[in-house]
Amino acid sequence: MPPITTPFVFATTPSIVFGAGAIARIGALAADRLGPRVLVVSDAGLVAAGLVAPAIAALEAAGSAVALFTDVVADPPEAIVEAAAAAARAHDATGIVGLGGGSSLDVAKLAALLAGSGEPLADAYGVGKAAGPRLPLLLAPTTAGTGSEVTPISIVTTGAHTKMGVVSPLLLPDVALLDPDLTLGLPAPVTAATGVDAMVHAIEAFTSASPNANPVSKALAREALRLLGGAIADACRDGADGAARGAMLLGSMLAGQAFANSPVAAVHALAYPLGGRFGIPHGLSNALVLTQVMRFNLPAAEAAYAALGPCTFPDCPADAGAFIARLETLCAEIGLARRLRDVGVPEDALDLLADDAMGQTRLLVNNPREVGRADALAIYRAAW
Incomplete structure (x- = not known):
């Protein structure tokens, strides 16, 4: 090493x-x-x-x-x-x-x-x-x-x-x-959206290009994903599952520690305009663009995503594509909308969203791959 x-x-x-x-x-x-x-x-x-x-x-x-x-x-x-x-x-x-x-x-x-x-x-x-x-x-x-x-x-x-x-x-x-x-009894849609938000925090902290990206945040991100990936479906199925709720809360906190020091990036940058323009809850906004941003990032983050797969889902191979696919399956399993069109975003708004996203310079600078306006628009189109 x-x-x-x-x-x-x-x-x-x-x-x-x-x-x-x-x-x-x-x-x-x-x-x-x-x-x-x-x-x-x-x-x-x-x-x-x-x-x-x-x-x-x-x-x-x-x-x-x-x-x-x-x-x-x-x-x-x-x-x-x-x-x-x-x-x-x-x-x-x-x-x-x-x-x-x-x-x-x-x-x-x-x-x-x-x-x-x-x-x-x-x-x-x-x-x-x-x-x-x-x-x-x-x-x-x-x-x-x-x-x-x-x-x-x-x-x-x-x-x-x-x-x-x-x-x-x-x-x-x-x-x-x-x-x-x-958190007992938190409705399943809120549990799902906030839980994926925490998973995004961990994924983006692990792959952050911030100058302060660090091994402590990476270790916390991996443990956060282990807890969240193992508990989110159970917490959505049974709001009174105390063990799942505890794992979710601890995983969310660890992910928070990770990204507080190794900041988030393009997923959040593209999610914020969805909330600002269309009132889509923040966690759901993240979920809607997560895997499309990850696919965009593959040339720069493939090895990192491959490493996170087995941490999050024990039966997932160490393969970036498999990890992305498992995240998509999870989002569908816990009932989250999968397409921008499903939450009322019209196709003719995608250019405006791309403009808004480019204003999120504080976040975009942390992305492992540089994001230009054309890239942001392509990601939104892929998510639409």
């Missing part, structure tokens, strides 16, 4: 707590870090489902005064982020808890940043632009997909069809609390 001499940096959430029922121990686990006044950021659906009440009860039992912000929506716009930060300031919050899917966690991150620092949101967009400090922060995911609890990234909808990101180590929370019970 050749020596590893390329320098890299690996950063992640400093404290990770995993276990069924862990949310009921949030007070004992984190009240000291969060301080006496805590804002919980979530959404109305999770409150109605009863998933937020145990966290509030545990925090209050530990002596915290708790306020609740529940206005988070999918693909949160700037106004929601600003409202959450205002709620934190109004409560004089000493700490923030984000409980929910990726949108809730992203809003919680930015609420902690804006309330803690007073900086304008517009000044924080980009890589390393956030000034800080932020308020103490705990994140508890209720889906197994985004890995936001271990990533230094928050995505905000900034216009009718545009998104921008805040990327900063300041957004890594103090604690990630992973409770598989919070």
Whole structure:
């Protein structure tokens, strides 16, 4: 084996707590870090489902005064982020808890940043632009997909069809609390889409051309795919399968650690315009273009894809084409739409999507093979 001499940096959430029922121990686990006044950021659906009440009860039992912000929506716009930060300031919050899917966690991150620092949101967009400090922060995911609890990234909808990101180590929370019970009963379509999103994180981290691509991320990506590939179909079939839910949640977190340090690439770059233009959920957007991007990448990533096949599916040969085919079979098995036309994307929109994708330079630069506009259009056509 050749020596590893390329320098890299690996950063992640400093404290990770995993276990069924862990949310009921949030007070004992984190009240000291969060301080006496805590804002919980979530959404109305999770409150109605009863998933937020145990966290509030545990925090209050530990002596915290708790306020609740529940206005988070999918693909949160700037106004929601600003409202959450205002709620934190109004409560004089000493700490923030984000409980929910990726949108809730992203809003919680930015609420902690804006309330803690007073900086304008517009000044924080980009890589390393956030000034800080932020308020103490705990994140508890209720889906197994985004890995936001271990990533230094928050995505905000900034216009009718545009998104921008805040990327900063300041957004890594103090604690990630992973409770598989919070994901029990998640509907199969959401389980499928978010699960494939996590698999894409691992695949793109493993093949990333980022200067910070590193052996730690590669090892985490392989283990993430082992867990996710072995559990996603079971979790979709039986929403109460605790073992599958635990494997999904842990796999999603490991994939998040991997891509937080070895960033994602063209799959995400082509997926974002699908969400921005047509409101397609992020995980499904990734699934719709995943295998076509992989086929495009074969000249540069064939060996890497071949290595990932047996990691993800034990009976898959070490062959890139076989791995791609197995991913397509999996997506069909778990009920995901397979073609852009199936989710309402008209053929005459493909040129516009290609234009939008070329604006995702932060992501495209990490792709193992250079993507031009004609390439993006060809990928969309193949996926249509």
